[in-house]
Amino acid sequence: xxxxxxxxxxxxxxxxxxxxxxxxxxxxxxxxxxxxxxxxxxxxxxxxxxxxxxxxxxxxxxxxxxxxxxxxxxxxxxxxxxxxxxxxxxxxxxxxxxxxxxxxxxxxxxxxxxxxxxxxxxxxxxxxxxxxxxxxxxxxxxxxxxxxxxxxxxxxxxxxxxxxxxxxxxxxx
Numbered sequence: 001x002x003x004x005x006x007x008x009x010x011x012x013x014x015x016x017x018x019x020x021x022x023x024x025x026x027x028x029x030x031x032x033x034x035x036x037x038x039x040x041x042x043x044x045x046x047x048x049x050x051x052x053x054x055x056x057x058x059x060x061x062x063x064x065x066x067x068x069x070x071x072x073x074x075x076x077x078x079x080x081x082x083x084x085x086x087x088x089x090x091x092x093x094x095x096x097x098x099x100x101x102x103x104x105x106x107x108x109x110x111x112x113x114x115x116x117x118x119x120x121x122x123x124x125x126x127x128x129x130x131x132x133x134x135x136x137x138x139x140x141x142x143x144x145x146x147x148x149x150x151x152x153x154x155x156x157x158x159x160x161x162x163x164x165x166x167x168x169x170x171x172x173x
Contacts, residue, residue: 020138022146026169028100028125028139031162032057035103038122043111047071047088050101050124059126065094066126080113084157085147089125089140098127098135100143102165104157121147121156 033053040046047070051063060066069090073079080086086109101124108118123143127136146152152168159165 020142023170025142026166028098033101034162034165036160038103038105040109043109046109046122053101059099060094062094065092078112080111080119082113082115084117084120086111086119086122087143091127091129093129095126095128098131100125
């Protein structure tokens with residue numbers, strides 16, 4: 001996914017008809033999939049850490065399937081969308097439902113981002129081949145919209161708890 005950060009007016013026109021709200025993303029997150037301090041130093045290490053988390057939480061059975069899917073997706077183009085953000089994503093038969101894992105890297109990770117900057121905020125979106133109401137693309141779009149605002153990115157860089165994280169998506173923070 002390559003993103004060109006757009007002015008809000010242009011983004012609004014692109015998202016007309018998309019009824020998903022920022023708070024609607026909350027149901028795809030969980031405290032078990034919240035990593036406020038990633039240990040990974042490389043993109044592959046991050047994928048490994050996320051895949052381990054998916055297995056640990058029993059969202060998937062086989063780590064290798066998710067690892068291959070994430071690595072394969074990167075060969076199509078970097079999911080490092082710029083401004084310190086990456087949104088690795090994909091559909092796989094290993095997933096039963098759409099889920100998002102969030103990870104924050106203090107030092108940043110090289111992700112071959114379009115702006116060549118290190119990534120500190122990573123949202124991994126995992127989806128089954130078919131999902132109810134086909135929410136996969138609207139979820140990706142809404143994440144990009146939320147993350148396009150520098151105030152949201154700054155707040156996310158400061159979160160240490162799941163509650164603080166969710167407040168950003170509830171619009172409280």
